[in-house]
Amino acid sequence: MWLFGVLIAFATILALVLLRKLFNYWRKNGVPSTSPWTILGDLWPTFVEGKIIAFVYNDIYKAFPNEKFVGIYDLIYPNLIVRDPELIGSILVKDFAHFQDRVTVQKRTSRLDYHLITLCGEQWKSVRTKIVPTFSPNKLKGMLPMIEYCAQAFDSQLREKALTGESFDAKETSARFTLDVIGCCMLGLRFNSLDDQDSEYRNIGKMLINPGIKGILLQVLRFSYPKLLEYFNISELPTPLLPFFTKLLKQSEEFRKHESTKRNDMMQLFLDIRDQEEQINDTDDSGISFNDNVILSNVFLFYVAGVETTAAAISFCLYELALNPDVQNKLRQEVRTVLKANGGELTYETLKQLKYLDMVISETMRKYPSTPFINRVCTEAYKLPGSSFTLEPGMRVTLLPYSIHHDEKYYPNPKKFDPERFTPENIESRPPFTYLSFGHGPRMCIAPRFAKIEMRLILTRLVSKYEFTPGPKTEIPIQLRSRIFLIMPKNGIHLQVKQVEENS
Numbered sequence: 001m002w003l004f005g006v007l008i009a010f011a012t013i014l015a016l017v018l019l020r021k022l023f024n025y026w027r028k029n030g031v032p033s034t035s036p037w038t039i040l041g042d043l044w045p046t047f048v049e050g051k052i053i054a055f056v057y058n059d060i061y062k063a064f065p066n067e068k069f070v071g072i073y074d075l076i077y078p079n080l081i082v083r084d085p086e087l088i089g090s091i092l093v094k095d096f097a098h099f100q101d102r103v104t105v106q107k108r109t110s111r112l113d114y115h116l117i118t119l120c121g122e123q124w125k126s127v128r129t130k131i132v133p134t135f136s137p138n139k140l141k142g143m144l145p146m147i148e149y150c151a152q153a154f155d156s157q158l159r160e161k162a163l164t165g166e167s168f169d170a171k172e173t174s175a176r177f178t179l180d181v182i183g184c185c186m187l188g189l190r191f192n193s194l195d196d197q198d199s200e201y202r203n204i205g206k207m208l209i210n211p212g213i214k215g216i217l218l219q220v221l222r223f224s225y226p227k228l229l230e231y232f233n234i235s236e237l238p239t240p241l242l243p244f245f246t247k248l249l250k251q252s253e254e255f256r257k258h259e260s261t262k263r264n265d266m267m268q269l270f271l272d273i274r275d276q277e278e279q280i281n282d283t284d285d286s287g288i289s290f291n292d293n294v295i296l297s298n299v300f301l302f303y304v305a306g307v308e309t310t311a312a313a314i315s316f317c318l319y320e321l322a323l324n325p326d327v328q329n330k331l332r333q334e335v336r337t338v339l340k341a342n343g344g345e346l347t348y349e350t351l352k353q354l355k356y357l358d359m360v361i362s363e364t365m366r367k368y369p370s371t372p373f374i375n376r377v378c379t380e381a382y383k384l385p386g387s388s389f390t391l392e393p394g395m396r397v398t399l400l401p402y403s404i405h406h407d408e409k410y411y412p413n414p415k416k417f418d419p420e421r422f423t424p425e426n427i428e429s430r431p432p433f434t435y436l437s438f439g440h441g442p443r444m445c446i447a448p449r450f451a452k453i454e455m456r457l458i459l460t461r462l463v464s465k466y467e468f469t470p471g472p473k474t475e476i477p478i479q480l481r482s483r484i485f486l487i488m489p490k491n492g493i494h495l496q497v498k499q500v501e502e503n504s
């Protein structure tokens with residue numbers, strides 16, 4: 001028995017020594033850091049206690065109020081959290097050449113792996129440069145009628161709820177709306193998921209945000225031990241995705257063959273680039289051509305990146321309007337005045353005149369940034385300004401939109417929903433890089449203009465016609481979902497809706 005006790009004691013001491021050695025990187029390099037005590041590093045509260053990852057990082061952010069950066073451990077990997085806005089600006093913009101890539105699996109294990117999030121270096125640059133024109137103001141203007149078409153279905157659902165007095169789930173309805181918009185604007189397909197409760201398109205979307213235990217484990221492995229996935233040639237993506245997106249693409253390409261005029265959607269641009277490159281047999285030095293795998297992967301990515309993010313922003317906005325009737329009334333007043341001055345037309349130009357609406361949207365995305373952290377990998381050695389420490393290639397850096405947006409220093413009383421924070425004067429008074437909802441620099445979100453037009457259009461339409469109020473099912477404060485890399489409501493956002501006189 002005593003021998004067993006000695007063995008246990010010996011194993012414990014050995015484990016502690018090993019952990020101390022494992023978590024010695026930052027200390028050894030003189031960087032202020034955390035001292036985790038399990039193999040899960042600083043992510044223990046996320047995995048074991050189910051704590052929201054944004055809150056775990058935020059606790060660390062707040063524990064080092066005077067530091068510009070803090071060393072932490074994502075499982076056993078050292079990761080540098082950057083707190084200082086000036087340094088954030090250097091990483092995202094000024095010294096971008098040192099931080100071009102994200103944490104990702106380098107080896108491609110699926111035909112869906114050739115998209116902007118996973119591509120690195122010159123290959124990423126080549127594909128991004130080709131895709132960027134998809135979101136030019138002219139292209140967006142052309143997409144407005146398609147967004148308007150989807151908005152009508154949202155409107156009809158609310159009209160029904162207003163008549164019956166039932167509450168509606170703003171999160172689920174918004175997700176179906178943003179999905180239908182992606183279907184129209186990206187593929188030229190009518191998903192009609194707002195009308196079809198058992199929509200196959202929505203079910204695939206739900207699979208992406210509810211990956212199950214196996215999916216979560218694979219995502220964690222992808223993030224923490226990408227080399228392991230590479231070694232065993234494992235894809236973290238659920239099996240039904242590849243056939244689903246392959247079919248979607250085929251449908252979208254097929255119907256174009258029978259049409260005499262060209263569509264104005266994203267897919268058309270993708271196909272034009274591919275055909276052009278095929279004709280002139282063009283591949284640039286990056287070694288990646290704009291082939292079917294690249295198209296397939298980026299259609300998949302837009303589906304992943306464009307639906308839940310925008311839906312969360314729309315629904316959190318409706319939630320805050322319901323809780324802040326003074327803001328809602330002021331917004332309705334603006335919307336009606338601008339609509340009246342423009343003969344009731346919702347054009348691209350009309351939407352740009354809605355300044356208060358923009359402030360409301362910005363404040364929503366400050367309080368609830370869909371992506372609570374942004375990561376980069378150091379691609380060229382980088383000496384951190386004001387320090388003797390040099391980040392070596394391959395090291396991770398993380399920026400925390402949620403924490404910056406909830407830092408009293410930049411946004412006093414951060415829990416308060418206050419669109420006045422976004423008057424031009426107030427924006428000017430804050431240091432640059434303290435608003436990170438879409439990221440910044442060459443690798444920022446590719447579609448902020450698209451997302452904003454979509455949000456402006458639907459919110460204008462809804463607020464001009466309906467009044468939103470909390471009801472018995474509304475959670476105050478709202479609970480957020482854990483074990484997911486996005487900021488999303490845990491149980492939906494249930495609101496009451498009432499039709500208001502158009503001229504009141």
Ligand code: HEM
Pocket residue numbers: 116117128301302305306307309310313369370371374375436437438439440442443444445446447448450451
């Ligand atoms: C409110 C809505 C949205 C928010 C808050 C959002 C936020 C973000 C953020 C924070 C990033 C990472 C930026 C970085 O690493 O610096 C990102 C990347 C990206 N987003 Fe969005 N996004 C939104 C909507 C969309 C939509 C509608 C699409 C596509 C239709 C989209 C496509 C992308 C893509 C492709 C990237 C990767 C860009 C690259 O690496 O080159 N996003 N987004």
